[in-house]
Amino acid sequence: MMKLHWSPKSPYVRKVMVCAHELSLVDRLELVRSVAAMLKPNQRLMQDNPLSKIPTLVLEDGFTLFDSAVICEYLDELGQGSLFPRQGADKWQALRWHAFGDGLLDAAILWRNERERDVPLAALIDAFTLKMRASLKQLDDEAQALAETPFSIGHITVGCALGYLDYRFADFGWRGIAPRLADWFAETQTRPSFQNTEPTAG
Incomplete structure (x- = not known):
């Protein structure tokens, strides 16, 4: 094992x-x-x-x-099946969303660390906020493509990034920035793989 x-x-x-x-x-x-x-x-x-x-x-x-x-x-x-398309446009789209989701997570974790400091640096908080809003708007524009493209590692990573915003940044209200993305995310959250991996305080 x-x-x-x-x-x-x-x-x-x-x-x-x-x-x-x-x-x-x-x-x-x-x-x-x-x-x-x-x-x-x-x-x-x-x-x-x-x-x-x-x-x-x-x-x-x-x-x-x-x-x-x-x-x-x-x-x-x-495993059974594949989450990494092997060639063509689907491969590069999946890898791009994979990198995009990881980049969102990297930024969100640094953002959280900064805002929890005794004296957060306002310029850094503003920079993270700006990047997050811009990224969410970009993904909102791509929500239809996310819905229409075969499920892949890209969908998983973007979904995990949005789940992390729910877990650590509930007050940010990202759904108001990206309503189409929110609809896609809601559908993704019905998959057992997401339901069985909800973050907990344990």
Whole structure:
């Protein structure tokens, strides 16, 4: 059995777990609760990943894989079906949305870290807010394409990014910025893979 360093709150872990559900691989994963705080490196986790980051996947032969993008692609080779289109326009669209979703998550996590400081830097908060609004408007323009394109790693990552905004930025009201995207997200949330990976405070 493979071992996955895991947290119920990490959106990057959620992306891996959504893939695992979609590819019927959950039963092959042993979930190891691992805390990966920026200022407190996890010595146990560092035995498998010296960067002390999650998700980290330990294969049955002890070989380790990180980060989430690599793990998702590895699971895709093992699983039933495929979330990574192999060629053509669908491939590049899926990879673009994958990168877009990861970029949103990167920005959102830095945004959250900054706003939780004792004295947040106003210029930085404004910059993150501007980028987030612009990104959501762009994705809102692409909502129809998201709905019409075969479900892929791109859809998963964008969905996990929006789920993270719900979890950590409920007061931001992103649906008012991107109503068409909100409709697409609502449909995506009906998939069992998303329902079974809702972030929790545990």
